[in-house]
Amino acid sequence: MMRKPPKYCQGFLDRHGRSRWYFRRPGFDRVALPGLPWSPEFMAAYEAATKGGVQTEGAGAAKTSPGTVAALVVSYYRSAEFLNLKPITQRTYRSTIEPFREQHGDKTVAKLKREHVKAIIAKLADRPAVANNRLKTIKILMRHAVETGMRPDDPTLGIRKLRTGSSGYRTWTEAEIQKYYDKHPTGSRARLALDLMLYTGQRRADVVRMGLQHLRDGVLTLRQSKTGTEVEIPLHPVLRASLDALPKKNMTFLLTEYGKPFAVAGFGNWFRDRVTEAGLPDGLSAHGLRKAACRRLAEAGCTGPQIMAISGHKNLKEVQTYIQAADRLGLAREALKRQLAADEERTKIVKPAGQV
Structure with a gap:
């Protein structure tokens, strides 16, 4: 007897005969799940979905006013662009989108101007990596706003990332x-x-x-x-x-x-x-x-x-x-090798003629 899938999980076979599984919790957005039910990769994504789901209907929708940043976020979570992302990428995007929604969710998308975006980024100037992630988030949402007609233009165009002075995670020696x-x-x-x-x-x-x-x-x-x-x-x-x-x-x-x-x-x-x-x-x-x-x-x-x-x-x-x-x-090592050979040549003691 086949084991039942975890709660809120639904699956189907696509036109290629592949199994597709989703986490569909009432009142929350749909999350794609990798692999098959009860496999390690499936359960890891399922656990993240149960803890990190974002409300899109019911009580959550009732608190979302049309035209606001919160409504834009809900729309983006329902978009094909977001739903087609890998589950791990979806979780990464949520981790940067949700703080932005929490701070600016009640503001009107159409009224967001370039100077507003620059001011938001400037407040995070002491944490350039965080600032750049926030800018990336706003760019994604504004692109979706233009595509869905919530505003006619993208106020983030031309705004550059901050210099971080870092190459990211440090390599182990x-x-x-x-x-x-x-x-x-x-x-x-x-x-x-x-x-x-x-x-x-x-x-x-x-x-x-x-x-x-x-x-x-x-x-x-x-x-x-x-x-x-x-x-x-x-x-x-x-x-x-x-x-x-x-x-x-x-x-x-x-x-x-x-x-x-x-x-x-x-x-x-x-x-x-x-x-x-x-x-x-x-x-x-x-x-x-x-x-x-x-x-x-x-x-x-x-x-x-x-x-x-x-x-x-x-x-x-x-x-x-x-x-x-x-x-x-490699070049530096070769240079040192040549330098040592030259040093040895310069310091070589030449014995006087006739000396044994």
Whole structure:
């Protein structure tokens, strides 16, 4: 007998014969769910949907006045553009849209002017990354407002992002990786977590889904949850050793202390504690290991397409920075080698003629 799907979940077969599942809670917007009911990826998205759903009907709609920012947000959540996003991207968008709706939901969309947008961004100037995310949010909503006729123009056109002075998440160094290894030996969940990220170069949302079902003939095959890109990654011997130390009774590689698959946010918090246990500084994240994986590949002489085949990046520009950094390091080492040879030549003591 087939197990019933979780509450508020509905599915159907599309015209290609593929299963499509959605979370449809009365009074809330629809959320697409990946995979099949009760699978780890399905349940992680289901958990997020039950906690993060946004009201679009009933009581929520009754409080939303037509033409306001709140009404625009509701309209955007119902749009094909939003519903066709991957669940992980939907959650990311919500996390920036909801604070904006909370602060400006009662304001009229048609009256929003360029100077208003600039003032909103200016208030966040001390946090440029937050300011840029807020600007991105407003741009998305204003584009939807124009498309739906809520206003004739886009007041965000030409407004530039703030300089952050940061390259994003910090890349782990080799010394930091070794220090983590010294604390967490092979066979521990903490060691496996780092090896999965470092030797696959995947995002934490995909790492927590990895399991025996993705492994065949020494190759890890996975469709990325954010981009839909399918990657095929031959197992590195270090990662193979970590996996071989695991009991084979569970499909998912990484499990909580209760034997359940990690939620993405929960894994981030758990991994941060393991980093702290190793005596490493704040600021080292799971995403920093994805960058370290790309750095290592570049330093090994891999080309952009070769790195992209592992990491799943779709834009060559994103991986080119690692290649350029590796090239600079190689050139610097070659320069030092030549300098030392020249120094040795200059300091060589020439013995006087006839001296034995």
